[in-house]
Structure formats: C-alpha cells, structure tokens
Amino acid sequence: MRRNRRDDWSRRLVSEHRLSVDDLIWPVFVVEGNGVRQEVASMPGVSRVSIDLLVDEARRAADLGIPAIAVFPSVEPSLKTPDAAEAVNPNNLVCRAVRAVKKAVPNLGIICDVALDPYNSDGHDGLVIDNYVVNDATVEILCRQSIIQAEAGCDVIAPSDMMDGRIKAIRQALDSAGLEPVRILSYAAKYASAFYGPFRDAVGSKSALKGGDKKTYQMDPANTDEALREVALDLAEGADMIMVKPGLPYLDIVRRVKESFAVPTLAYQVSGEYAMMKAAALNGWLDWDKAVLESLMAFKRAGCDAILTYTAPEAARLLSR
Numbered sequence: 434m435r436r437n438r439r440d441d442w443s444r445r446l447v448s449e450h451r452l453s454v455d456d457l458i459w460p461v462f463v464v465e466g467n468g469v470r471q472e473v474a475s476m477p478g479v480s481r482v483s484i485d486l487l488v489d490e491a492r493r494a495a496d497l498g499i500p501a502i503a504v505f506p507s508v509e510p511s512l513k514t515p516d517a518a519e520a521v522n523p524n525n526l527v528c529r530a531v532r533a534v535k536k537a538v539p540n541l542g543i544i545c546d547v548a549l550d551p552y553n554s555d556g557h558d559g560l561v562i563d564n565y566v567v568n569d570a571t572v573e574i575l576c577r578q579s580i581i582q583a584e585a586g587c588d589v590i591a592p593s594d595m596m597d598g599r600i601k602a603i604r605q606a607l608d609s610a611g612l613e614p615v616r617i618l619s620y621a622a623k624y625a626s627a628f629y630g631p632f633r634d635a636v637g638s639k640s641a642l643k644g645g646d647k648k649t650y651q652m653d654p655a656n657t658d659e660a661l662r663e664v665a666l667d668l669a670e671g672a673d674m675i676m677v678k679p680g681l682p683y684l685d686i687v688r689r690v691k692e693s694f695a696v697p698t699l700a701y702q703v704s705g706e707y708a709m710m711k712a713a714a715l716n717g718w719l720d721w722d723k724a725v726l727e728s729l730m731a732f733k734r735a736g737c738d739a740i741l742t743y744t745a746p747e748a749a750r751l752l753s754r
C-alpha cells in the first residue's frame with residue numbers, strides 16, 4: 434500500500450476526491466449602519482458588517498471564485514415582535530443587503546434563509562401560539578418572506594425552519610409571483626443541535642430564545658431514517674437542492690442521503706464547528722490551515738456537492754496556492 438504514497442506525484446495521481454473553490458458557500462452576517470464591523474466574540478475572525486462593507490466582502494468572495502454567499506441579518510431587538518412582522522417587510526435589512534450586493538456583484542449567487550427566528554421576539558423559527566410553534570400559519574408567512582427576498586434579488590431561497598409542507602407552498606408562491614427561476618435549497622435534515630450556539634450570538638437570537646430549544650421542529654440527533662423521510666418529502670415538494678445540518682458530526686446522514694437520492698446535497702459546517710477548530714488553533718493545539726482543508730475534504734468524501742463554511746475565503750485562498 435505504501436508504494437503509491439511514496440511520492441507527491443503518485444499521491445496526487447491516486448487521490449480520489451478533490452476540494453475546489455466551486456464547492457464553497459460563504460455565510461455572512463449583516464447589521465444596520467455604515468462602516469460598521471463588529472467581531473462575533475464566539476467566532477474569532479468572523480464579523481457582522483453593515484451593507485456598505487458587505488458589498489466589499491461580496492466582491493472579495495467573487496474575486497476568489499466563491500460561487501455564492503448566504504446572507505444572515507442581525508436584526509435590532511426593537512424590530513423583533515411575536516408576529517415577526519419585519520420578516521415580510523420588503524425594505525428590511527436582508528432585502529436591502531441583497532439588493533446592494535446583487536447590484537454591485539451580479540454574478541455572485543445569493544442565498545437567503547427563510548425562517549422567522551431573526552424577527553421573532555420568541556426566538557423561534559415559527560409563530561408561537563399557546564407555547565407551541567404552529568405549522569401552517571408559519572408556512573403562510575414563510576411564503577411571503579420568500580417572495581420579498583426573491584424580489585430583492587435573492588437567487589436561492591433556503592427554508593431553514595423545518596415546518597412541514599413549506600417547500601411545496603413556497604414553490605407555488607414563487608411560481609405564482611413570476612419567480613420561477615428562483616431555486617429552493619431546503620434545510621431538509623436540520624437537527625436540534627448545540628453546535629448552533631455561536632450563530633445565535635452572531636444574530637442575537639439566543640436571548641430571545643430564553644434558554645428554550647427547537648426540539649418540536651428540528652430533528653432528534655438520535656435519528657437517521659427520519660432524515661431520509663424529510664429529504665424524500667422535500668424533493669417531492671420541489672426542492673432543487675437539499676441540506677444536512679450540522680456538518681462534521683452528521684456526515685453519516687450526508688452519505689445516506691447522497692446514496693439514497695443522488696441529488697445536489699449540501700452540508701453546513703456550523704458556527705460551533707468553526708468555533709471549536711478556531712479555539713484549538715488559537716491555543717496552538719491545531720494547525721488551522723490544515724484542519725480547515727481536512728475538515729472540508731471530509732464533507733466531500735461523505736458525498737457533499739457543496740459546503741457552507743465560515744472558512745470559505747480562507748479555504749479559497751489556501752486552495753489557490
């Protein structure tokens with residue numbers, strides 16, 4: 434076995450998987466203001482930026498060859514309400530950010546989450562009635578949220594809420610609004626995970642959630658067959674691409690999904706995964722560059738077609754060397 438590993442040229446020759454910049458999606462955080470850059474404490478190296486700086490970062494991403502960004506708004510607490518009304522305001526932060534980026538960098542793909550958690554004073558992805566996240570009333574708002582984001586120029590609508598039946602409803606809503614080309618990336622197998630902690634710091638939804646959890650709609654980490662049912666439903670309802678989330682601890686799910694459905698399969702290397710690697714690297718316990726590339730290669734090996742990762746710009750630079 435060691436003969437093929439003996440030299441760099443033969444290692445390259447027999448290498449089975451390749452990671453490329455074309456596999457990367459960069460999640461970015463946007464805040465109100467001008468010239469604003471706020472470091473996210475639990476994600477060293479990641480910032481929330483105002484729209485003017487986001488446009489610069491988007492240009493940088495496109496120049497690096499990154500195909501798409503995913504834009505997440507950090508919404509002012511005063512705009513969060515129990516009915517999440519700001520989610521359907523066509524002039525909300527995320528819609529203004531999308532319009533600005535699309536205008537400046539038209540060839541960069543833009544992905545927007547569809548879910549109510551940035552706007553809901555309860556911190557939940559759906560409407561809360563009598564202490565329960567209700568399904569169909571939430572789906573109705575998600576459809577309106579999808580339309581305003583798509584009208585702002587978002588190329589890919591990514592429902593991350595885990596309500597039942599929302600893919601079909603959103604597809605119909607987009608089509609009726611003349612938005613047929615807009616793609617749907619479904620967060621189909623999204624687990625109720627502790628690894629989202631730093632993200633909730635970044636978008637300020639942790640305090641709203643008040644220590645609650647999302648177990649009545651996100652999946653139980655004990656389950657894998659259930660992920661296949663979720664994916665089958667979302668594909669039947671019209672999803673163009675599906676996502677597994679979190680990433681590294683759930684690569685068994687990626688593998689089963691890819692083998693079962695052979696459709697575009699993405700995974701999200703989430704904030705907690707980023708924070709773990711970063712903390713170790715900052716302590717001198719891990720070689721950051723090598724750990725980034727190895728972790729992303731693991732997603733490819735499991736069957737991912739693309740990876741959402743906060744390391745995207747650094748990974749792109751490392752891959753171009």
Ligand SMILES: NCC(=O)CCC(=O)O
Pocket residue numbers: 546593628629630631632633702703704705
């Ligand atoms: N809907 C997007 C997320 O929940 C992101 C999670 C993370 O990066 O931890």
Ligand SMILES: [Mg+2]
Pocket residue numbers: 595596597598621663666667
């Ligand atoms: Mg589902």
